[in-house]
Amino acid sequence: MNIGSLWQILLLMLSSCLPYAVESRGGEKNILSSSSTGLANLTYVRTGKRLLEAQHEKKIDLAKGYLTNNDLENALKDFTQRCGNISRIYSIGKSVKGVPLWVIEISDKPGEEEAEPAFKYIGNVHGDEPVGRELLVRLANWICDNYPEDPLAAFIVDKVHLHILPSMNPDGFSLRKRGNANDIDLNRDFPDQFFPVNNEMSGRQPETRAIMNWLRKIQFTASASLHGGALVANYPWDGTEDKRRYYFPCPDDGAFHFLASVYSHSHHNMSLSKEFEGGVTNGAAWYPIYGGMQDWNYIHAGCFELTLEVSDNKWPPANELPTIWEYNKKSMLNLIASVAKTGIHGRIFSAASGRPLPGYIMIKGINYTVKAGRTFADYHRLLAPLENYEVMATMTGYKSKTTTIKLEKEAMGVDFILDPEVPNGENQLESECDCTCTTSKSGLQVMGSLWTTHMEAYFLVVVVLGFVCILLCRRRARFSFLRHRQQGGPKRPAVA
Structure with missing residues (x-):
């Protein structure tokens, strides 16, 4: 045997022992051995008939x-037959x-809009990561099996609108590969804030478009x-911005760190991680990705x-x-409940009519605006x-x-009652209270015809009637506001 042959045999032996890379969130992290990773994507093709057959x-x-x-x-269809009431x-x-x-939508009023936070879970974004779809089916079944006896299950059903997309x-799952049928990584297919990634809707994958259209219809809190x-x-x-790896916080870094910690510390061992302090990480500090679904959700x-x-x-x-389900169950449930158990919640009303105003909530020092719901x-x-x-609560025209809280x-619950701006306030009041106050106009017409003889008397009548009309409008607006407050749930402080 010559030296060349020996060299080839040595290379073949070494190649059979090399690890291959695992693609998780971004496909650039964690080099693990084949015995510990299961069906991870191979970064190269090993040769040899027996090895391919074993794979x-x-x-x-x-x-x-x-x-x-x-x-x-x-x-899923069997689930709704069994748990159709929720x-x-x-x-x-x-x-x-x-x-x-x-x-799957889970709520005490499925299919109806309520003045409650909405939460969604999405699994199997990558086809070769199927654990999420299995956990989400188990999550839905656990809530169904334990409602209303279990307090946490009852809280989620009664106080949160939960939507679950298992896959x-x-x-990609059927093909046993990371991308979809077009071999596109769906977690790189969303519009990106720093670099243009499929900015044309027609250029995105149908699964990506489905998620984007979904969020245009439903206003999810988290x-x-x-x-x-x-x-x-x-x-x-x-x-x-420069594609380098470092901690790059978003405006709500504190809130996100808190939410991530809710999941990590509720988990069996995630918070004990030696690689990630507390079991949480800023994405860019781990390794940057672009076109991801996470950032798009927050921005858009x-x-x-x-x-x-x-x-x-x-x-x-x-x-x-x-x-794996037992390790993640408490985390999954606590994260859902956190959207109603923490933060501030309330409604925005018009002081003139008592009607809901789909305005905006801003926090001093945090460059991010939350929009109130359209209906409530x-x-x-x-x-x-x-x-x-x-x-601060704002609304155009108010x-x-x-x-300060x-x-x-x-x-914490805080409602806001906004006053119409001047000089448009009187017009706003008249249009919103459905009170035409036509008496004032007819009085002026009579006063014009009898100006020379009864001017002072008719002027006094007009003033009195106009004052009565305004009182009636405001009383009606007050009644309407109280009615909306009663429909919105328990009493809470209001900023008037």
């Missing part, structure tokens, strides 16, 4: 025990191959997507989203799923607890109102 058999074994796309659809299912669109993107990427390949709660910003949809890495193994054997003018502002905040660990 194929491993894929089949790993897929066994997971819900297929048909299984998942049937499971749930419904609907589709937000279809994948490249036409698979419906099914969503954003059913095609959300989280479930991934695999690490164990950490990740929060914005995900990218940096007013939705505070986390990216949750819930399993070190991207595709673990199915017999490990019950343990309810707002849900997530904030880090144990801090003082100066809160005077802004500001109040001390936010404790529990949520």
